[in-house]
Amino acid sequence: MNQAQWYQLNSPEHIISPALLVYPERIQQNIQTMINMAGGTENLRPHIKTHKCAEIIKLQMAQGIEKFKCATIAEAELLASCNAPDIVLAMQPVGINLNRFVSLIKKFPKLKFATLIDNRATSNTMAAVAEKNNVTIALYIDLNTGMNRTGIVPSSEAFDLYKSISKHSSLSIQGLHVYDGHIRNPDPVARKIDCDAAFEKVLALKTQLISAGLPKPTVIAGGSPSFPFHCKRDNVVASPGTTLLWDCGYGDLFPEMEFLPAAVLFTRIISKPKAGILCFDLGHKSIAPEMAFPRMQFLTLDHGKQISQSEEHLVMEYDDLKVLEVGEPHYAIPKHICPTVAKYESLLVVRDGKVSEEWKVAARNQKISI
Structure with missing residues (x-):
């Protein structure tokens, strides 16, 4: 052929x-391309929302990827069933989904789970649920750098939220999370300029947190369009998702990838x-x-x-x-x-x-x- x-x-x-139809050899090549771009697996946290499939998770784990991101409790449970060591639920859990998230933590005690938070009221609810269930909930502050979908603007309010969580015995602050899916200029030079400009606010907040003596934040950043830029940053974990299967939408927009x-x-x-x-x-x-x-x-x-x-x-x-x-x-x-x-x-x-x-x-x- x-x-x-x-x-x-x-x-x-x-x-x-x-x-x-899916083609494993191509998936494996895409995984290797991600790893090569990131200079290894340490600063790579692929999203599984694209494929939602155990076999593709295992293909990534076989190449040394241990950190993953997901969008639903079902995706988090799938990752846990594959023994993925480090799982971030990139959707602030509210209502019964918060209880379901705690159930995951309790069912898979050897795995590391974390999720997102963007407001004080929900963090208080999480703390109460964590105390009731005798667990600790690990959290990343979800930052809004212009997409205006979820998150809190990098600001004094975000600083105060980070500080308050760091002092709570049932919550464990992990770092900052930013998804910049609105940055998708087809010109890679212009896209990098846009990406860097939006990310400056994240870096400024990180510096402020460290200067205040708060726990040093891990930063999870980006999706597929901004992956080529975030994966080159020091101490930033990049989280592409569409890159595993790809499509003609991104293929047409970003032919350089x-x-x-x-x-x-x-x-x-x-x-x-x-x-x-x-x-x-x-x-x-x-x-x-x-x-x-x-x-x-x-x-x-x-x-x-x-x-x-x-x-x-x-x-x-x-x-x-x-x-x-x-x-x-x-x-x-x-x-x-x-x-x-x-x-x-x-x-x-x-x-x-x-x-x-x-x-x-x-x-x-x-x-x-x-």
């Missing part, structure tokens, strides 16, 4: 469509309702639909325009129907892989053109057992 056809199956007639698409949609033409129109079995239920068209990059069609999508169908204008028949298999890279993975119960693992096994998307739902 030549490189141009790395994604193709030898016997596609046996595969149900739509499906999501050397990550490989490692997840491919398998689909079929299900109808040719009129001249110049093709319909595929690739609806909202099979690919993340929040992006503008095109929502995927076809690897087997050189041209065509995606014009509509519904629950089960994707409709495309195409100007050469002579070579395309109903039932033909096709392959496409999704524009946004993270929510696309969550559409599937399992990933079909492709080795040497054959589906060799299935990997369960084990943290696809909100709950595994806790």
